Amino acid sequence: MPIIYKKNKAIFNEIIGVEEAEGLLEWLHQNPRGKIDLGSCTHLHAADLQVLMAAKNLISVQPVDISLAAWLVSTDIY
Amino acid sequence: MNQLLEQFLSEAREFLQSIAEKLLLLEKEPKSTDLIMELFRLVHTLKGNSGLFDLPEMTRVLHASEDLMEAVRSGNVTYSVLLADTLLDAMDFVGMLCDELEANGNIDASHTSESANLSQMLRQLIWDVNNAPVCEEHDHESVLLNEFYRKEVIPKDLVQQLSRVSEPIRLAAFSSAMQGEPLHWLCYTPSEDCFFMGEDPFFQARQTPGLVGGGITPREPWPKLAELDAYRCVLDFHVLSLAPLGELNEFYRYVSDQVEIVTILPRTLIIPQGDLDESPVYVDFVTEALHLLHQGDREGLSLAVQSMQELANPELWISSALRWIVLVMTSGQEDSDEILKVILNSMQSCIPPEWTATKKEPSPAQPSAPVHDQTLCVESQQIPGAGGLLSDAMDVLVTIVAAQREILALPCDVSWLAGRINGVASVLSGCLGIIGREDALSELRKATESAVSQGTAAPVLEWLNRTFPPNTGQQGMPSPTIAGVKPILSPTGKQGVGVGANPARIPSSAQGEVKFGRRAEDSFLGTKILKVDQVKIDRLMNLIGEMVVAKNALPYVSGRAESVYGVRELSREIKTQYAVINRIAEEMQDSIMQVRMMPVSFIFQRFPRLVRDISHRLGKEVNLVLEGEDTEADKNIIEALGDPLVHIVRNSLDHGIEPPDIRRSASKPSAGTLTICATRESDRVIITIKDDGKGINPDFIKQKAYEKGLIDEDRLNRITDQEAINLIFAPGFSTADEVSDLSGRGVGMDVVKSAVEKVNGSLLLESEKNAGTCISLSLPLSMAVTNVMIVASNNQIFGVPMDVVVETVRVPRKDIRSIKNTQTTVLRGRIIPLKSLNFLMGMNTPPMASDEDELAVLVVQHGGEPVGVLVDDFHETVDIILKPMTGVLAGLAAYAGSALLGDGSVLMVLNIKEIL
Numbered sequence: 001m002p003i004i005y006k007k008n009k010a011i012f013n014e015i016i017g018v019e020e021a022e023g024l025l026e027w028l029h030q031n032p033r034g035k036i037d038l039g040s041c042t043h044l045h046a047a048d049l050q051v052l053m054a055a056k057n058l059i060s061v062q063p064v065d066i067s068l069a070a071w072l073v074s075t076d077i078y
Numbered sequence: 079m080n081q082l083l084e085q086f087l088s089e090a091r092e093f094l095q096s097i098a099e100k101l102l103l104l105e106k107e108p109k110s111t112d113l114i115m116e117l118f119r120l121v122h123t124l125k126g127n128s129g130l131f132d133l134p135e136m137t138r139v140l141h142a143s144e145d146l147m148e149a150v151r152s153g154n155v156t157y158s159v160l161l162a163d164t165l166l167d168a169m170d171f172v173g174m175l176c177d178e179l180e181a182n183g184n185i186d187a188s189h190t191s192e193s194a195n196l197s198q199m200l201r202q203l204i205w206d207v208n209n210a211p212v213c214e215e216h217d218h219e220s221v222l223l224n225e226f227y228r229k230e231v232i233p234k235d236l237v238q239q240l241s242r243v244s245e246p247i248r249l250a251a252f253s254s255a256m257q258g259e260p261l262h263w264l265c266y267t268p269s270e271d272c273f274f275m276g277e278d279p280f281f282q283a284r285q286t287p288g289l290v291g292g293g294i295t296p297r298e299p300w301p302k303l304a305e306l307d308a309y310r311c312v313l314d315f316h317v318l319s320l321a322p323l324g325e326l327n328e329f330y331r332y333v334s335d336q337v338e339i340v341t342i343l344p345r346t347l348i349i350p351q352g353d354l355d356e357s358p359v360y361v362d363f364v365t366e367a368l369h370l371l372h373q374g375d376r377e378g379l380s381l382a383v384q385s386m387q388e389l390a391n392p393e394l395w396i397s398s399a400l401r402w403i404v405l406v407m408t409s410g411q412e413d414s415d416e417i418l419k420v421i422l423n424s425m426q427s428c429i430p431p432e433w434t435a436t437k438k439e440p441s442p443a444q445p446s447a448p449v450h451d452q453t454l455c456v457e458s459q460q461i462p463g464a465g466g467l468l469s470d471a472m473d474v475l476v477t478i479v480a481a482q483r484e485i486l487a488l489p490c491d492v493s494w495l496a497g498r499i500n501g502v503a504s505v506l507s508g509c510l511g512i513i514g515r516e517d518a519l520s521e522l523r524k525a526t527e528s529a530v531s532q533g534t535a536a537p538v539l540e541w542l543n544r545t546f547p548p549n550t551g552q553q554g555m556p557s558p559t560i561a562g563v564k565p566i567l568s569p570t571g572k573q574g575v576g577v578g579a580n581p582a583r584i585p586s587s588a589q590g591e592v593k594f595g596r597r598a599e600d601s602f603l604g605t606k607i608l609k610v611d612q613v614k615i616d617r618l619m620n621l622i623g624e625m626v627v628a629k630n631a632l633p634y635v636s637g638r639a640e641s642v643y644g645v646r647e648l649s650r651e652i653k654t655q656y657a658v659i660n661r662i663a664e665e666m667q668d669s670i671m672q673v674r675m676m677p678v679s680f681i682f683q684r685f686p687r688l689v690r691d692i693s694h695r696l697g698k699e700v701n702l703v704l705e706g707e708d709t710e711a712d713k714n715i716i717e718a719l720g721d722p723l724v725h726i727v728r729n730s731l732d733h734g735i736e737p738p739d740i741r742r743s744a745s746k747p748s749a750g751t752l753t754i755c756a757t758r759e760s761d762r763v764i765i766t767i768k769d770d771g772k773g774i775n776p777d778f779i780k781q782k783a784y785e786k787g788l789i790d791e792d793r794l795n796r797i798t799d800q801e802a803i804n805l806i807f808a809p810g811f812s813t814a815d816e817v818s819d820l821s822g823r824g825v826g827m828d829v830v831k832s833a834v835e836k837v838n839g840s841l842l843l844e845s846e847k848n849a850g851t852c853i854s855l856s857l858p859l860s861m862a863v864t865n866v867m868i869v870a871s872n873n874q875i876f877g878v879p880m881d882v883v884v885e886t887v888r889v890p891r892k893d894i895r896s897i898k899n900t901q902t903t904v905l906r907g908r909i910i911p912l913k914s915l916n917f918l919m920g921m922n923t924p925p926m927a928s929d930e931d932e933l934a935v936l937v938v939q940h941g942g943e944p945v946g947v948l949v950d951d952f953h954e955t956v957d958i959i960l961k962p963m964t965g966v967l968a969g970l971a972a973y974a975g976s977a978l979l980g981d982g983s984v985l986m987v988l989n990i991k992e993i994l
Binding site: 018021022024025028029032043044045046047048049050051053054055056067068070071073074075 | 243284291295309
């Protein structure tokens, strides 16, 4: 599973595809205070990204992947 | 080049030709709905065809043309000469792409911008009309169109966007750009439904060549999560890249209408960021630094900056500015003094990121935009009040001036010219008022008066060019206002209205100047391919057939000349002439057959896709190997082969090749191999389809066949494995218990077999359990000429196709035995059943024996078994053109057809399979 949903936390693993966006949105909707762990994420589809951007301030762990992290800095996602 | 592409190119040329013709016809009768429909259909088909290939440039232009034609067809746009010109240009462009495609096998990415520009012009034609007051009724379609052509404009807030790129990245990019690398800022605005087209714009942006940094911004404020549509893309991507423009265009060629690329000067990156601290200590520093700079004391300046850096908190805005100063000083740029001065000045005024304002400062060293003394910017600097113009206002002013220039450039042969000139004049005088150039008003008034009196816009245009000189090379666009930003590609910007394109790259716009070096007067490039109706070839074929037959009469004539008339000399001369005619006729026949020849790749082409789709559906891994694709055979044969081959391949995939896990457990590679191979063997084409799957289990087949009642119990026990395998060709046979979309209907292999036999082909199946199956199809090269053996029986002659003849033997009558009711003989240790041709044909005469009491036996192949046919005598073999039986005779299954012989007699060719 690219995204592992825990009680209050969603852990993103490696590459997150477009099909995850709907589930992610649903989860965020049900867990408005849920945190996102991007630690081992290397890429996420633009659809997932915009869900995270819309949800705001949910990132608990920044991605280790430097280039992804640099991109995310520009998005006010943190 | 592949066959499909070749075909596409030859068709595309025809389409282009007809489109041009139709357009010209339309010029004469612009109201003709038929012509418009026809034109639409042509453009539509051409677009569809181009979509088969990886030709985004071509497809885009054709798509725009199609939209335009659609608009014409639905009456939203009326036909005009401009429309025809634009369409012709577009078609010329497509023609040029075709030429390039043919010459190089691909299309250079450099055409992307031309293509974008052309489609833009085409869309402009629809857009103009939709905006015109005439078409105010907002029907559904025009609303859609409006939405479709809604434009994103060149980034106005470039600085703001750039400032989103973190400082270290900008510092690094600045240094690289100083080394001479090109610096581009790219705005990628993916379409809202791009996710549904399988795109990931974020991935695309991250893969941008030469990427240094980038940013992502939402297009609109975020809605509540509950209202968010995750699959509607609302993100814009910005990328700072060090790659050359060509590479970027190539990378974004599929979405070039969603991408805007501007070349930026490195200095644009200098945007100090950080906390503001308006402590006066900096003022002293700035004064000192400016002084040092003025004196050219670089070392002193460097020291001062260094000590200042030590003092200041690195988080401060001022430290950021200092970092930039250090970088600029070490970069060794020619005009670094200028830049330093600007940065220092901005520090002095302590106004946060001031680079925006400084953009407008005259800087003689700017390489990309030479600034003349008279330019708008300089003037606005010199005149009190105008210098304070905000950059937005400046943009507006530039836009207005450019629009006026365009209006003035319109043809002057209209009755409302005076009104037009006066309108322009009043707009311009308004502008002069705003920027405080009232002094120029009188001159403008004079120019206007002379223009109205002369009936030409030239004087005003002249004045305009004098006062607001257009930048050299950049028509209608005083560029200094956007100094540092040189628009390169703005496919989405409206033409000539401020955000116009750089004519150096995109041949300018609305005037229809675009020529792609292909006009009617240009030399006509003849195509090498001639398309001929098959009927004509068939007629040629028939004629040459008659010719061959007629020529065959000559030996008879020569024989008669000698035997009947006794003129030996003449007989010999006839024979010589016959040899010549024979040679020519044979060559002619050969070349006509060549015309009908097609490579088997024509049917092979569909297999990669078919195999891929089916194997995915079945969850199997298959490597497809195609061999001998250029083997040629007659068109009819090739066409008849298509469906049977698909059947066989499907069967191999469905029944032959096992799923990966089973294959692995059988210690085979997890991916199966399917080989389709075509070879030529003398006058036949052999096509083999071979897989390395589980093979056919003969016991299983026997059992199934028995269950289905195809064989009886007796046969079940006696049947050999090879015979059992061949049972899969029996009608009604199927091993699958359930009918799937792939197989199980029991109409598979027997259909294959009959289709192959219909074109005189034969089929051979070999299979080894767990090792694979191989099916070989043997087909004649051509159906046109048939080699038959002539046999005589009951004083008649018959033809027997040579491909069923195994051998001819004479068997002494005593060697013929009767087993039950059947006569047999033993030939090389094998029992062969004998059948009398007379009996088979319903004639009651017994076969005639020779003087030595031997019977002539023609051994033929029937269902894999030899069968002897008793005839009276054998004659020679001849090549004939077999004519199928027609009319009432078509019902006689015993004959495959008839042919004319050289002496004018008719030869009936037997269908051995039917009569046995």
